[in-house]
Amino acid sequence: MSFDPEGTALGVQRQEELCRSLVEQRGMTVAAVFVDNDVSASSKSTKPRPQYAEMLARAGKGEFAAIVAYSNSRLTRRPQEYNDLIDIAAQHNVRISTVASGEFDLNTADGRAVARTIAAWDAAESERLSERIKAALAQRRKAGGRHGGPSPWGFVSVNKTLVADPAEAKLIRSAARRLLRGDSIYAIAREWNAKGLRTRHGxxxxxGELRAKLSRQSLMGLNSAGVKAWEPILGARTFKEMQVVIQARPHTNKHETSALSLGLTRCALCGLRMRTSRGGNGYRSLACTRGIHAVPSDRETGDPQFTGSEVGCGHSRIHHDRLEAYVFAQVIAGIEAGHITPHPPAANYRDVGRLNSRLDDLVARKRRNDNAFLEGALSAQDHALYSRQIRVEETAARFELDSALGHAQFDAIVADGLDWQNWTAVRRRNFLSTVITRIEIRPYPLGRKRSPPRPKSMSMDEWLKRDIAFWNMMAPMRVHVVY
Structure with missing residues (x-):
């Protein structure tokens, strides 16, 4: 049977009864029954037919003398499969009998010719049927109907009409709000997994899977032809804004844990971006790494400038968590006082797509460069040079991408307040990117100690309080936030 949506196999049962009657009329005995229910024998079908394959294998071992089917088309409509059946039948003297299509003696040339001809016509009829079905489905889609198949994520089928599934629709709307507020796809997926939420398949x-599901136009109530067909879960504006964010952030580091990295924090001396590291005492810091080639800070024009000779000076280092708290305190105070306003968004779909393609191309170039070095086609010096050029182009592309995207809407980011300590790192960084250009870090002034002395009589808790107070006193001299 090629179609049994209810799974009752009633059609198979009727066909089996007719086949058994034919077996009884011919005076034969049933050795085995092979059933592939709800699997088409059409040449257009891609579903495997395990029972048919087992039947051929056992026929090839000579386990039975005849194959009985309801009709020739129930055996197969795939000419290549029929040729395999003919070869096995001819080699092992197996006869093929059908209720509706008669009997074929495959041990004669005429019998094989008739069988192949009927198989070819069955295949042609199957293809014509496929064409008619496709045309009917296309017409249905243009009229605002469904094409069939499983219900898309977020919906269930009720009387052949899609309606929102309350639980899944709630997740979708929550994910859309969080993306527009600056959270990442990976942060949302991690949280859902931690809560025990699973996909439909468990x-x-x-x-990547969540990104794909949130990019489907069915969420706007549109079918595959782009025609309004059911009530949406997301409005068109919300969906399109979400797509800009998704398309512009496919290269976001899913393990990102710092809101101040990725070029937002720069060394004030050499202009190079500072990287996160963890010291021997366990706390995180941001440091300018000596000798590292990178793109200088965008001091005046807003564009990264690279001469090929800039290297990190290694003079600037600062406590990460204290810097983050200090910057957020400065920014929130400025917003509340009305001195700081968010950067205007400037999302552009065409530029976002172009820049994403450029980043994909740079990833492919890096892979080819690495493979050439591993295969011995590139020297270590040339590999380092090309890798550096790729990094420069990647940084420039990311800078342009931020400009093309603008930033997530400021109102959406702060819709539920400014409790930034409970935000994800990606959301914190997106928030800062809407109001500041960069953070410049200066080294400690010459002759100044980096922490206050600790007398032997002072407890660690007391000294930590003094150390924090000392850090806050030095912060205005070391930290410069560029708006």
């Missing part, structure tokens, strides 16, 4: 959520 699997854990992956960032």
């Amino acid at each position: 699997h854990t959520w992956k960032g």
Whole structure:
């Protein structure tokens, strides 16, 4: 049977009864029954037919002398499969009998010719049927109907009409709000997994899978032809804004844990971006790494300038968590006082797509460069040079991408307040990117100690309080926030 949506196999049962009657009329005995229910024998079908394959294998072992089917088309409509059946039948003297299509003696040339001809016509009829079905589905889609198949994520089928599934629709709307507020796909997937939420198939959520599901136009109530067909879960404006964010952030580091990295924090001396590291005492810091080639800070024009000779000076280092708290305190105070306003968004779909393609191309170039070095086609010096050029182009592309995207809407980011300590690192960084250009870090002034002395009589808790107070006193001299 090629179609049994209810799974009752009533059609198979009727066909089996007719086949058994034919077996009884011919005076034969049933050795085995092979059933592939709800699997088409059409040449257009891609579903495997395990029972048919087993039947051929057992026929090839000579386990039975005849194959009985309801009709020739129930055996197969795939000419190549029929040729395999003919070869086995001819080699092992197996006869083929059908209720509706008669009997074929495959041990004669005429019998094989007739069987192949009927198989070819069955295949042609199957293809014509496929064409008619496709045309009918296309007409249905243009009229605002469904094409069939499983219900898309977020919906269930009720009387052949899609309606929102309350639980899944709630997740979708929550994900859309969080993306527009600056959270990442990976942060949402991690949180859902931690809460025990699973996909329809019971699997854990992956960032790529969630991105694909949130990019489907069915969420706007549109079918595959782009025609309004059911009530949406997301409005068109919300969906399109979400797509800009998704398309512009496919290269976001899913393990990102710092809101101040990725070029937002720069060394005030050499202008190079500072990287996160963890000291021997366990706390995180941001440091300018000596000798590292990178793109200088965008001091005046807003564009990264690279001469090929800039290297990190290694003089600036600062406590990460204290810097983050200090910057957020400065920014929030400025917003509340009305001195700081968010950067205007400037999302551009065409530029976002172009820049994403450029980043994909740079990733492919880096892979080819690495492979050439591993295969011995590039020297270590040339590999380092090309890698540096790729990094420069990647940084420039990311800078342009931020400009093309603008930033997530400021109102959406702060819609539920400014409790930034409970935000994800990606959301914190997106928030800062809407109001500041960069953070410049200066080294400690010459002759100044980096921490206050600790007398032997002072407890660690007391000294930490003094150390924090000392850090806050030095912060205005070391930290410069550029708006």
